[in-house]
Amino acid sequence: MTAPSKLVSLPEAIRNHLPDGSTVFIGGFGHAVPFASAHEFIRQGKKKLTLCRAGTDILFDQAIAAGCVSKVIFGYIGNPGVGLAHSFSRALAEGRIEMEEWTNFSMVLRLHAARLGVPFLPADILKAGDIAGGSIDVRPVTCPYTGKLLSAIPALKPDVALIHAQRADEAGNIQFWGIDGDTREGALASDTVIATVEEIVPTETIRKSPERTMIPAHRVASVSLVPGGAHPSYVQDYYGRDDAHFAEYDKISRKPETMDAYLESHIRGVADRAAYLKLFEPARIEALGLAGKAGSAA
Amino acid sequence: MPAETKQEDLNLIVATALSLKNGETCFVGIGVPSLAAMLAKRTHAPDLVLIYESGAIDSNPAIPPLSTGSPCIPDSSLMIGDCLDVFGDLQAGRIDVGLLSAAQVDKYGNLNSTVIGDYRKPKLRMVGSGGAHDIETLAPRTLILMPHEPRRFVAFVDFITSPGTRGRDGKAYDRPAGAGPSELITGRGRFHFAEGVLTLVETFDPFGKAGALEGFTVDVAVDPKCREGVVFPEATRALAAELSA
Numbered sequence: 001m002t003a004p005s006k007l008v009s010l011p012e013a014i015r016n017h018l019p020d021g022s023t024v025f026i027g028g029f030g031h032a033v034p035f036a037s038a039h040e041f042i043r044q045g046k047k048k049l050t051l052c053r054a055g056t057d058i059l060f061d062q063a064i065a066a067g068c069v070s071k072v073i074f075g076y077i078g079n080p081g082v083g084l085a086h087s088f089s090r091a092l093a094e095g096r097i098e099m100e101e102w103t104n105f106s107m108v109l110r111l112h113a114a115r116l117g118v119p120f121l122p123a124d125i126l127k128a129g130d131i132a133g134g135s136i137d138v139r140p141v142t143c144p145y146t147g148k149l150l151s152a153i154p155a156l157k158p159d160v161a162l163i164h165a166q167r168a169d170e171a172g173n174i175q176f177w178g179i180d181g182d183t184r185e186g187a188l189a190s191d192t193v194i195a196t197v198e199e200i201v202p203t204e205t206i207r208k209s210p211e212r213t214m215i216p217a218h219r220v221a222s223v224s225l226v227p228g229g230a231h232p233s234y235v236q237d238y239y240g241r242d243d244a245h246f247a248e249y250d251k252i253s254r255k256p257e258t259m260d261a262y263l264e265s266h267i268r269g270v271a272d273r274a275a276y277l278k279l280f281e282p283a284r285i286e287a288l289g290l291a292g293k294a295g296s297a298a
Numbered sequence: 299m300p301a302e303t304k305q306e307d308l309n310l311i312v313a314t315a316l317s318l319k320n321g322e323t324c325f326v327g328i329g330v331p332s333l334a335a336m337l338a339k340r341t342h343a344p345d346l347v348l349i350y351e352s353g354a355i356d357s358n359p360a361i362p363p364l365s366t367g368s369p370c371i372p373d374s375s376l377m378i379g380d381c382l383d384v385f386g387d388l389q390a391g392r393i394d395v396g397l398l399s400a401a402q403v404d405k406y407g408n409l410n411s412t413v414i415g416d417y418r419k420p421k422l423r424m425v426g427s428g429g430a431h432d433i434e435t436l437a438p439r440t441l442i443l444m445p446h447e448p449r450r451f452v453a454f455v456d457f458i459t460s461p462g463t464r465g466r467d468g469k470a471y472d473r474p475a476g477a478g479p480s481e482l483i484t485g486r487g488r489f490h491f492a493e494g495v496l497t498l499v500e501t502f503d504p505f506g507k508a509g510a511l512e513g514f515t516v517d518v519a520v521d522p523k524c525r526e527g528v529v530f531p532e533a534t535r536a537l538a539a540e541l542s543a
Contacts, residue, residue: 028367029366054381055351055428057365077425078426080328080364081368084423093420102427103427103430105381123389125389125431128435128465128473130459177378179353179372179378180353180380181353181380182380182382183380185381241364241368
């Protein structure tokens with residue numbers, strides 16, 4: 001028997017599976033960040049989202065600038081290797097956003113606890129310093145066997161996970177390799193997984209290397225074919241990281257006017273990923289290995 | 299860049315590299331920590347195991363990575379695990395040393411990478427902990443790397459992102475024996491945390507004790523046996539310059 005197809009367009013996936021007010025885990029630890037999915041929810045004007053993951057990057061900043069986000073839950077928030085999250089800082093200063101600030105390890109444990117179906121996991125962190133008691137309440141727990149005092153790190157179960165991966169079959173078996181970070185934990189902790197991939201392959205291809213399947217079809221709500229969907233991050237074995245764009249974004253995001261112009265020109269004003277990739281110089285797209293993924297129409 | 303600043307930058311990288319021992323496992327961050335670990339691996343410590351929080355294990359990046367997930371990390375690693383693998387190893391005491399930088403540090407080695415000013419109404423909102431809190435809390439040895447910028451050395455950090463040896467009340471933190479900050483390195487000197495307090499133990503050529511403490515407004519002890527004007531091997535300095543170019 002053939003499994004039912006979960007292959008849909010990205011606009012349809014976001015419309016059907018990402019309601020306003022959702023808590024959304026964003027996949028991708030520097031690698032395979034689902035920018036296309038975020039740009040689509042920005043285009044659809046999603047509201048009051050809570051975004052979460054351990055180490056965030058400029059995807060969070062863009063979604064905050066676009067007014068889609070009412071809360072962020074993170075261990076790190078910035079532009080990795082470049083600088084700060086300027087739109088986030090403005091939103092925070094203007095009281096437009098709430099936050100829960102943890103550490104990267106505690107964020108991973110929060111997702112892992114949800115994945116395991118337990119209310120918390122003990123850890124030997126967040127007993128000293130100002131993070132506990134800053135924006136979060138971390139309660140102590142005593143080991144019933146040894147008497148050791150630990151922190152109880154509460155489970156975080158997102159409603160939806162947005163994941164970008166190398167490939168999947170139409171049934172939605174998602175194959176992902178390379179740097180994972182907390183992506184697998186976050187995806188498997190979430191109730192609904194919306195995946196985008198570089199390639200759709202036959203189920204036979206999946207069967208030949210099932211160890212590469214990170215999320216099985218029965219845990220996936222939809223899969224959409226979006227080549228180049230992780231730019232300006234990268235996809236192992238498909239294309240490189242556009243380091244220059246992270247530096248450009250630092251300049252763009254410093255001022256609300258240039259940030260708004262970017263949202264219009266690069267996100268709201270383009271129909272899809274192919275049109276977005278057309279906005280970059282062909283030489284750059286070629287050098288990254290993204291040629292052929294940009295739209296051919298002017 | 300002024301020649302003196304450049305020399306200090308190289309001193310910081312070289313001095314940190316020399317604190318890493320061959321065969322150790324090292325939890326590495328982005329920036330100077332990566333440069334120092336890469337330098338150690340290319341010189342006296344070829345069997346240093348570099349571990350990045352993204353889950354990459356035994357990496358040897360060809361260029362300094364911009365993010366712990368950057369392609370040069372998986373391209374040079376012997377294993378790609380995940381965050382749970384590497385933070386789990388860290389908590390289980392299976393990683394020897396962590397390298398950290400921050401915006402502010404105090405004499406107890408408390409680090410701030412979260413806010414300048416008040417937490418609720420910050421003058422500057424920064425990136426937060428990432429893995430820094432976890433590393434300084436759990437690593438048996440933590441090396442703190444700071445440029446010699448006196449404004450970064452404060453009586454008490456505005457926000458304790460990563461706990462050093464003692465809290466605001468001056469009481470030692472409750473943590474496993476030996477864990478916590480072990481050294482702080484600047485471009486001008488090396489400090490230990492004798493009795494939990496920042497103590498100058500070595501200065502780097504061309505700086506003496508006065509140079510290593512120049513502009514500091516925070517109390518720093520000086521070890522009576524402090525070595526002055528340590529000179530680093532020229533070849534190591536040259537390689538540090540090449541890596542950071």
